[in-house]
Amino acid sequence: MGTATGARSAWFRPGRLLAATAGAVLLLTACSGGRDGGRAAAGDREPDVTITWWTGQVGEAEQLAEELATEYHALHPHVTIRTSAGASTTDDLLTKLTSGLISGTYPDISYAYGSWAGELAASGRTQDLTDIVRDPAFGWSEMPFAARATAMDGDRVIGVPALIDDVALIYNKGLFDEAGVAYPRNDWSWDDFRRTARRLTDPGRSVYGTAYSVSGSEDTTWHLWPLLWQRGGKILDGKRPAFNSDAGVAALETLRVMAVDDKSMYLDQTDERYGPLFHSGRIAMMMSGPWAMLELKQAGLDYGVTALPGFNGDHQTISGPDLWVLFDHAAADRAAASREFVRWLTSEPVDARWSRKLGNLPLRCPEENTAEFAAYAREYPGARAFAENLANAKQVRPSLTGYAEMSRHVGDAVARVLQGAAGPREALDEAAARSVPALEDS
Template sequence: MGKRSARLCAALLGVVLAASGCSSGSGSGGADDNGKAELSYAVWDINQKKVLEELGREFTRTHPKVTVHVQLTPWPDYWNKLKTAVTGGSAPDVFWMNGPQFQLYASNGVIRPLGEEFTEDGIDLAAYPKPLMDLYTYEGKLYGLPKDMDTVGVWYNKALFDAKGVEHPADDWTWSDFNSAAARLTDPEKGVYGTAAALTSFQEYQYNTIAQAGGYVVSPDGGKSGYDDQRTVEGLTFWTDLIERKHSPDLRTMTDTSPIQLFEAGKIAMYWGGSWNAGEFSANEYTKDKVDAAPLPRGERRASVIHGVANVVSAGTAHPREATEFVEFLGSEKAALALGRSGPLPARDGTQDAWVKAHPQFRLTTFLDAVDYAVPFPVSKNTAAWNQAELTYLTQAWAGEQTVGEASAALAAAMNDLLAEE
């Protein structure tokens, strides 16, 4: 999408959301004559549908007049369907929200601020990681409760390490240690690379090294790009240097075959990935007994991007109290334990043991320890517009057509224009 088109789409979306934010419509209709209410709950992960339906029935047992209907829309269609529902005044009562989309919905009045009700109801907000709570706070108001979370680490191939006589990553390893290991693990004759310097998921790669170098992506007030900061450039150069040294596949190779596919084929020794990879690597025949997790290496500082899905309430719901109580229930210890047994890493403190025990062959405490040095996923009101710009400009550096400094400066200028329009 071109810059002008991205701006136009963002502007139109903002108008649509603003126009619908005050709508009194709801995806479930009003309560009937007996005071009964039906809540619609929109989600995108089929793997969690069963446990969420069970939690809906559990909520009904303590709230007999409320019935919950889980509405599944797979990820590729989720946001388009949600925007259509919001436009038509039929938004679901409760739905999943992520960080990149949050400020757009909050700033246009599409979702309800819930912080005051949480406080009145005695919800322990300290039970959730502060960076996640900050992620779902807009202009001082909290809009949702995190249901799960994810941090980033290095998944590494123990078999490849052992074959080359390379020590497994230490908890306190550094960028220098990582680069040294990548060099020793690269084996051109076997088509094996030490790592993969991908440009497809900034959450797993660039955002982490930018923070580790002391740089930033967007200022806390959402008004300025950090891509022209020298420390940010250093965080990006970490990756392009790996490509230049041939310790990572080049951009074309990683476009043809994704890094995770290369890792699962034994062609990548160290893969920067998230806590969410545990389920897939447990099921994969190659990785299930050959890989393990280590913390991200340290740059100037330790850092791992934290993100997580939050449950939010539509501003147009016909039953705001019931919807809020359902969100509170989904954030409870009981619900978090149920979620942890089914797959995702729960956000609520003290409920992650079931998730860790589900994959005992991996050192999953790595991802829990990362919460202590986690940094929030960078967002603004229209994150999607500059996410596209990141790919457009940095691709030239990853392909070797520009220096990182040149590409990053051009990105900063374009991103500042987009932020100004917000």
């Protein structure tokens, strides 16, 4: 655990939502609103206060968080911020938070995947930040729609976006050049994607056109949702599963033919291998997000980014913004101090430094026009394409507490289909039936 106590001057990988029906004052269009940005924290308050911050990060990212906490303490000596990762991995953080909320040992601020938002809001321990984000100086309306919706429980704001992302198509230019194949375009259809994946697959060299996770995790599930939405389908109808519609079956069949019939899709049992295989030239195209750019930079790979392939001209994608969730310990000074720190942490000047160091997209759309974003885009060649692709993030994942269990059932169904163990309709119907109890209890 790090404790910020001295003066020092002033990195993150995503993980992964809320289908919110929020008022127009909060949920505007994808990136609308005046440009005022985040403001610095308010003046010193007495008495001294100590808050805990579970960053959800390890290694270099955690070191940066400690540096920022130390810098904030130098600006506000009455506030001490105790930082720690909170758990050994970000994926383990929800278990730690759930246990802490029961025992009373939860932090003031925690990193959280957007898909956890419903469960955390249901705890009754999250702060209501609605009035904070209504302040024009916060720049809430400048954040993409999906990020704002993910941070909300109905019309109540329970967190502040920590990460902006979307899923696009990343391709290895070297493999395309070697095969004499034209690069992907923003107007590609799934048929274009399938044909090109077949052309780039070379079993003799263990090279695949594309890849997909079959671990059964949310990584397996959430990559299916854009194909579902593009075909006019939806995940839920109220609290009832709707993903097993004709649109859902057709979406999963799109993936099945590539994995089973064409054998042009590398099936990753772990979520952990397809990225490194892409870096090493064994996979030509992968559906991934901005979080991949730091590792691509480190690997020195010449790559390009386009929107996802589409259906009938619809190129919808998915955004899985992550959050800083603030918890209420019934201590007014701690609650206020945590709000002011997160306001500072997500302000434009601090976010610009954080995003560039880690390869993240900026939290606020207008930042794309700044000198800082221009420098960031030069350092990370796919940055502008990912930023533009946010316009295709038109829907969000459900916020019901039963989403996590439903996701596991859908992930298992997708994995079975892509491995040739079931057909799309059979598998999705079974996943829907198994999801009903958890959704009804949400």
